Amino acid sequence: MDQRQTHAHESPEYLRTSLAAALTLGFERGRFYRNARTFCVNVLLTYKEGCAARCAYCGLSHNRPGLYDKKSFIRVPWPVYPLDEIIQRISERPDRVKRICISMITNRRAIQDTKDICARLRSSFDVPVSLLISPTILNHQDLMDFKRAGADKIGVAVDLATPALFDRFRGKGVGGPHKWSTYWECLRDSLEIFGKGNAGAHFIVGMGETEREMCSSMQRVRDMGGGTHLFSFFPEPGSQMADHPLPPMDQYRRIQVSRYLIDSQITTINSFTSNDHGEITGFGLPGIELDRVIDSGEPFRTSGCEGYDGEVACNRPFANSRPGDGMRNYPFPPEAEDIKLIRLQMGIHAPSSLTPAHKPEKSTPSEFRTGH
Secondary structure (H helix, E strand, O other), X not given: OOHHHOOXXXXXXXXXXXHHHHHHOOOOOOOOHHHOOOOEEEEEOOOOOOOOOOOOOOOOOOOOOOOHHHOOEOOEOOOEEEHHHHHHHHHOOOOOOOEEEEEOOOOOHHHHHHHHHHHHHHHHOOOOEEEEEOHHHOOHHHXXXXXXXXXXXXXXXXXXXXXXXXXXXXXXXXXXXXXXXXXXXXXXXXXXXXXXXXXXXXXXXXXXXOHHHHHHHHHHHHHHOOEEEEEEOOOOXXXXXXXXXXXXXXXXXXXXXXXXXXXXXXXXXXXXXXXXXXXXXEOOOXXXXXXXXXXXXXXXXXXXXXXXXXXXOOOOOOOOOOOOOOOOOEOOOOOHHHHHHHHHHHOOOOOOOOOOOOOOXXXXXXXXXXXX
8 A cells, every 4th residue: 555545644644636736746657638737735634533525526525425635536546645745846846736635524633734834835835825715614714814814716616507507416405514604704815815816616507407507606796896707517436426427518508608707807697688598598799799609719718826927827627527538627728610510519510600508408417528
């Protein structure tokens, strides 16, 4: 057994890293599909007792069977390395690391450890640090302390688009500690402390919400001064939602376009049209303008925190889809052939034509893999 994986190796001295970060730092060997690269080192705090949350879709859930240090997150291994070694590797790769993101778990030990790790990283080199926080265990002073420690951006993983779905999958429905109101209050406080544009929410498409409901939550974030980092649901083996279907591709593509228009302040949800099923049928743009947006490919790229160069650094390659035609978030600019496929997936077979949305059938894993 690799000694890094034993229970003795806990935060703050040790951190888990995403597989993409491990590749970037040279801890692991391998190549990404189409030479995708990530410029963000994502790290995750780790403790013997794990996470107290019981989110139905999460691989780290307290409800998921098995030892915590053997649990995966977004379906890939998160190997454990000493913080000292991580810092050394980052310092050797100034051109490859443009942002660091520290992810908390719902464990009270993580509060002070996050502050200490953030401060140490910021004192080691001039790389911006984001925090993906756990609002349930935090207060206003903790957010102030995070800023003093050197963090410049905050992520709040609201994940669910409605209070009922949040409670079902993160709160009382699974015996979990999280509350919808707590997450939105924390997002509000984060924007107040860190400034507009420096805090935002994560949302997962395909959890039972309508497209209109998802757009409403994204608009709420935008109206507060934040932005949305968008994910497509993908089942985590062994989780309570392991058999939950993937959202149809056309649904996800419409939400991606909606997010881009809302966050870019090109249009608002008030300009969108929808059908009786809550599916978006129009974005409030003339056809030629919608064509420009789609053909730019920007709505379909991963939405994440920027690096010191102003470009998205946290692009999480293939975090919510397998490589291939079924890519949900592009970790690089989509090419001409990608745009053709995206138009096909959206049902837009020619410029300036958006076919009326219909009640989609549930996708299957095989449909997802082929991108149909």
